[in-house]
Amino acid sequence: MTTAIAISDLTKIYANGFEALKGISLEVQQGDFFALLGPNGAGKSTTIGVLSTLVRKSSGTVEIFGKNVDSHVYETKLDLGVVPQEINFSQFERVKDIVMTQAGYYGMPRKLAAERCEKYLRKLDLWDKRNDRSRTLSGGMKRRLMIARALVHEPKLLILDEPTAGVDIELRKSMWEFLTELNESGTTIILTTHYLEEAEQLCRNIAIIDQGRIVENTSMRALLAALDKQTYIVDLAKPIETLPDWGDVPVTASLLDSHSFEITVAASLTMSGLFKLFLERGIEVSALRSKSNRLEQLFLGRLTDARGDVANV
Amino acid sequence: MFKNHKYIAFETIVIKEVRRFVRIWVQTLVPPAITISLYFVIFGNLVGRRIGDMGGFDYMEFIIPGLIMMAVIQNSYSNVVSSFFSHKFQRSVEEVLVSPVPNAILLGGFIVGGMVRGLLVGAIVTGMALMFVDLQIQHPIITITVILLTAVVFSLAGFINALFANSFDDISIIPTFVLTPLIYLGGVFYSSSLLPPFWQTVSALNPIFYMVNTFRYGFLGVSDVSVGPAFVILVFFGVVLFSVCLMLLNRGTGLRS
Structure with a gap:
């Protein structure tokens, strides 16, 4: 070529x-x-x-x-x-x-x-x-x-x-x-x-x-x-006041309002796995969307790594 | 690779330049015609009657070559300086800089554009002059050659001004504080024989003095200077300014960071 x-x-x-x-x-x-x-x-x-x-x-x-x-x-x-x-x-x-x-x-x-x-x-x-x-x-x-x-x-x-x-x-x-x-x-x-x-x-x-x-x-x-995490915005069919306990599952979540929350999970977690997680905790989902651009996370991560490397030289 | 690509690029720049000043003809062609007509009426007709003869000619006849030359100098210069700086200001100069146009072709295109406007305004002024006097050209070849060389020299000078200019103020400083005084002190309105010896010597340092007098020689057959040295000076300035322009373009002065 x-x-x-x-x-x-x-x-x-x-x-x-x-x-x-x-x-x-x-x-x-x-x-x-x-x-x-x-x-x-x-x-x-x-x-x-x-x-x-x-x-x-x-x-x-x-x-x-x-x-x-x-x-x-x-x-x-x-x-x-x-x-x-x-x-x-x-x-x-x-x-x-x-x-x-x-x-x-x-x-x-x-x-x-x-x-x-x-x-x-x-x-x-x-x-x-x-x-x-x-x-x-x-x-x-x-x-x-x-x-x-x-x-x-x-x-x-x-x-x-x-x-x-x-x-x-x-x-x-x-x-x-x-x-x-x-x-x-x-x-x-x-x-x-x-x-x-x-x-x-x-x-x-x-x-x-x-x-x-x-x-x-x-x-x-x-x-x-190389992306290892994915963030979603979850819209709820039924409002909730507090988020459930996620147990041992490596999850970071925060409530946006009573009708939606943001959740970050391992990129390896399948959609079925994610919905199983919600069902087990009685969360009824009306809609789900990817929050941020995947590349954006990588981009910011790479810049942080690179600047750290330069600072350590 | 296109055949005749250099010629086509040159022609493109010239057409673009001519189209520009024709598009804004009210700003580029009308004002000099009005200004010079006022010179004819006021200096040539009203004041000139009281002055009488100058250099053996009616005063109106005497000043006409100088006024034509003044129009050519000012318009050749201002066309190139304003057009090229405008390209820089709008960044449209990048269109030509990223293309494979050689610097000499770029320069040549803008210079010819400046010459065309200078000579067109010169022709308009000559046409206006014909309404006042019956013009006779004694030496047509000298007349044409000197006006062409003058247009080249001042187009080149305008180009250098545009390369260094960073603001619109920068393109008006040289015409106002350098060019206009040199033109007015270059024998447009008087014969240097009227000046005291000291000022005659000072006039000899002004290149425009040679241009005006050589041009007047072409028209009337009289001059305060010898024609030969005047041509040498014109060609010298032309070669030096062209070389400087090309060197600045090759260095990217004012254009490439």
């Missing part, structure tokens, strides 16, 4: 002395849907900035599809599409002109550019808005416009920096479908997001970055397999 991205010992020290990247190494395989997670200021956007050449690295090497970004500028940029976190198109231009201009920057002949422009504006439900000034678009439309713009030269690798931030649930789901379809058609996708559910739903592999270091780099499946 070809390596889409190979980052080796990448460091970035900004002019003010802030060390944003402390020698990260990372590989993403072609065709992958890869999540890059981390808290604010962890180094995600700096990493993307280096890949897109908006940030100059201090040291290390970066290769895109086996070509060094420093020595193969044209080829590596042609293979790369970037959807940034912040809106970065002119607010005064028409939607179609923004996409056509981007195609022009990549040296695309006008006829082909017009075809691609229509293709992606239609796919992202923006074709009806093609003659509107970009400032009149809604927040979600602006994000979709940035995706259409990034795809117009049909890159083999697409990097999305928090593409669904501030986007409503319905639109987020439709974006997920679009990105999944794009990935299935062969485009390698790297995603940074604050919505951990998004990463869990979409991505096959994951890296967690914190304080300029990669603290986890594994498959989503392996990461989730």
Whole structure:
């Protein structure tokens, strides 16, 4: 399998002395849907900035599809599409002109550019808005416009920096479908997001970055397999005033109100086992739902572990 | 990889730049036409009648080349500085920075955009001037060459200003406190022969003085300076500013962190 991205010992020290990247190494395989997670200021956007050449690295090497970004500028940029976190198109231009201009920057002949422009504006439900000034678009439309713009030269690798931030649930789901379809058609996708559910739903592999270091780099499946606890919210058919005694069962529970409580159990406990637990204690359940995103627990756990390791060095 | 990708990228930037200033023509093309018309009416017609001849020509005829040159300088500069800084401010400059456009092509596109606006405004001003006097061009090649070179030089200067600018104040400081005084003291409204020897020497240090006089030579056939050295100065500034712009772009100054 070809390596889409190979980052080796990448460091970035900004002019003010802030060390944003402390020698990260990372590989993403072609065709992958890869999540890059981390808290604010962890180094995600700096990493993307280096890949897109908006940030100059201090040291290390970066290769895109086996070509060094420093020595193969044209080829590596042609293979790369970037959807940034912040809106970065002119607010005064028409939607179609923004996409056509981007195609022009990549040296695309006008006829082909017009075809691609229509293709992606239609796919992202923006074709009806093609003659509107970009400032009149809604927040979600602006994000979709940035995706259409990034795809117009049909890159083999697409990097999305928090593409669904501030986007409503319905639109987020439709974006997920679009990105999944794009990935299935062969485009390698790297995603940074604050919505951990998004990463869990979409991505096959994951890296967690914190304080300029990669603290986890594994498959989503392996990461989730490490989860040992699960929290549920239980809605009750009959109200209760106090929670029952759980005996020897390793359970943590707290009453939210007389009609619901929260319970954390071992991930190995089956649903049948959980309901048996409730029935034995006379708890009548009307509804049950998972409280928190599973990945969120792991994410926070990994960050805590990593910071502990650094502090102990 | 697309065939002719560099040319297409260059053409894209030029079209985008021209489309920008044409879209806001009320801000970019109308004000200089009105301002320069007022100069013609007030300085050329009303005040000029009392001044009489200047350099052997009717005062109105004398100031027209300088006023055209002033319009070209101001508009070439302001087009590039305001457009490129606006791209920086809105972060839309990232569109071109992440794409494979070579720095020289990026620079060339913005410079040509600035030149087109400068020359278009120059043509509008020339058209306005034709309403006041019957213009004759004595040396068309010199006239065209000097106006083209001037537009290049000031577009490049505007680009450097935009690279270093961090706020909208930063893009008005140089035009207000440097460019305008140099233009007014560059012999637009008077012949340097009227100045005392000391101020004649000071004028010789002003590059715009050479541009205005060489342009006037193209129109009227008279100049306070020799044409040859004036061209050398123009080409020198053009080469130096182009090299500085390219060096700053390669370093990522003001653009890449």
